[in-house]
Amino acid sequence: MGWFLGMGFGSYGWNKQWSGNAGKDIANPQLFIDMATSLERAGFDYMMMEDSSVIPDTYRGTLDESLRAGIIRMDPMPLIPLLAERTSKLGIIATAATTFYPPFLAARLFNTLDHLTHGRVGVNLVTASPDAAAQNYGYDKHFEHDQRYLMADEWVRAVKSLWDTWEPGSLLLDEATNTFADPSKVHHANFEGEFYRTRGPLNTVPSPQGHPIICQAGGSPAGMAFGAKHADTILASVDGPAAMRKYREDVHARMILEGRDPSEVKIMFLVDPILADTDDEADERRRRRDAVAVGAVDAALMRMSYISGLDWSKFDLDAEIPDITGQHNGHQSVVDDFIKASKGKILRDALAGQRRGTESVDMWGSPATVAAKMDEVMQEAGGDGFLIALPVTRKNITEVCDGLAPELRKRGLIRDGYEFDTFRENLFAF
Ligand SMILES: Cc1cc2nc3c(=O)[nH]c(=O)nc-3n(C[C@H](O)[C@H](O)[C@H](O)COP(=O)(O)O)c2cc1C
Structure with missing residues (x-):
């Protein structure tokens, strides 16, 4: 189970019921820290923070509507260590746009975050879409859709080549010979692509996971090909169990073509269940x-x-x-x-x-009813799990973590304690 924070490190319902002091607490990490501890208590695999770099202005060509509604997002990266400090097992994923992060910057950032989280960080890779976002980074307009994925593919290869610049066993810390690292095991990446070049090595040390978890959510053929090649977990919003099964089979077929085993990815489907006493x-x-x-x-x-x-x-x-x-x-x-x-x-x-947004299957009922429905849908779709996409309020968090999760646990559908310390190990253990 994961939770998708649809407004990232942003504002959730500042003018809505049950949002506590959301208006006063913008940019305050406490809600997200409370959320992380609750998700860990409930046995979740991860929380995933969406992100973008724009206040949207496409609609009516102005910022007005977005500003009225409060469409803002703080940078999720500095939040990660704060969440990690108060948890010990939960995976923490934040979104990075491949188009805008230079590979070296991203490789070094996520290596460092992997240290700070003791091996519990993941990155959700998006190519981003609005021209306005591209303009914030100095481009006139955004790259064309499929080219963005070609660039993203190269970007991931560049980042991984940087993560691999320190071989296993390269960090010696040998006091007898006064040797910190073995020079024969640290090398340049010398990555030369069509879009990106980077020399390496990273000036950090190997992190607990080596390669932080890669998450992705593209639904187009180019997006799915990218996910099948690189992702450890894929987020999908497709309508109904039959389409979910088809989507999963499609991803698995693409993985096999890439020489990967389908068991190497966890496909999570979006849901926003409505829970109540009855x-x-x-x-x-x-x-x-x-x-x-x-x-x-x-x-x-x-x-x-x-x-x-x-x-x-x-x-x-x-x-x-x-x-x-x-x-x-x-x-x-x-x-x-x-x-x-x-x-x-x-x-x-x-x-x-229109489906109101993102959910793959509409679900509502008491916690026991929704848990049974989730069980039934997963049997039908053959999926790996669900990603809760409810707005981040303490009420929703409690309903899911203290209402739904115990019912899922009774059915053996969510873990009862974590077996391992790193995100990667726990994600694939259950
Ligand atoms: C659950 C989920 C989370 C997503 N998170 C982000 C995000 O944080 N930032 C972003 O720019 N796009 C995000 N997207 C959009 C996807 O990256 C992708 O662009 C979209 O699903 C359309 O797929 P396509 O690009 O293959 O056409 C998300 C999509 C889904 C389904």
Whole structure:
């Protein structure tokens, strides 16, 4: 089990019920520290912090809507050691955009974070999509979608070659000979690619995991090929058990083509379960949630604008959306899936009928009911686990960690204590 923090180290519901002092506590790490300790108590594998580098301004061509809503994100990297200090087993993943981090900087950063977390860090690799993000890093516009993945592939190879510049056994610390490291076992990377060059070696020492966990979430063919080649854990948002099974089989087939064993990846499907004391109460909460979502046309347009890089305020809500498949440079799979599902509907209805965001299967009920549903879906889809995508509030954290997790444990679906110390070992042990 993992938890996807959909606004990264950002603000969750500063003006909403059950968000505590979210407005006052922006940039305060305590909520995330509380979350990490709860997830560890519950036996989770990891928490994954989403990230981006922009205040979106695609919708209506202005920052106004984003600023009104509070779409901000602090840099998640400095939060990692604070989370690690208060936990001892939980995996901690933060997002880095391959397009913007120079490989040397990323390799050194994640090596150091792996030390500071005692082997519990992971990196979620994204190529990022908005031009506005690219412009923050000095580019005129973003690279084309599939080229971004070609660059990302080279980037990972460069980073791994830097992580490998210190061979096992290279750190001697031999007082008798006054030798810190064995010069014959530390070498240059001399990585020369089409997009990246880096010399190495890293001026750090080998970290507990050597290679921190690599996480990825691309749904397009290029994104899936990248994940199949490099990822240890893949996050997926596909609709329903049959599609989940197909997605998993597709990733596994791609892994075999890359010479990897399918057991080397954990595929996690997004869910945002609605939990309550009884099934009836949960159903009532679900109805209220869906009613709010249907009314939130602006929010849906804003989200699709961000994801596609096109301004959706220009589309007529009372007409079918033009087929923009292949004509945008955003999150290809998400936009293409929406266009496919919108055929024959006016945009207003298509947005209202849209899966509200990310979940693979709708789930609601008492903790026991939801645990049973998760069991059933995993049997059907043959998956490795779920990624909770609920907003980060202490109420949601408690419901999942102290309500749902014990029910999952009764069914043997979540660990009862961790066997190992490093993230990599624990992730693949259960
Ligand atoms: C669970 C999940 C988490 C994601 N996290 C991020 C993120 O932190 N930053 C980001 O720019 N994109 C993020 N994405 C977008 C993906 O990296 C990817 O661009 C998207 O799934 C579309 O796939 P494609 O690029 O292969 O078309 C996420 C997607 C999913 C499903």
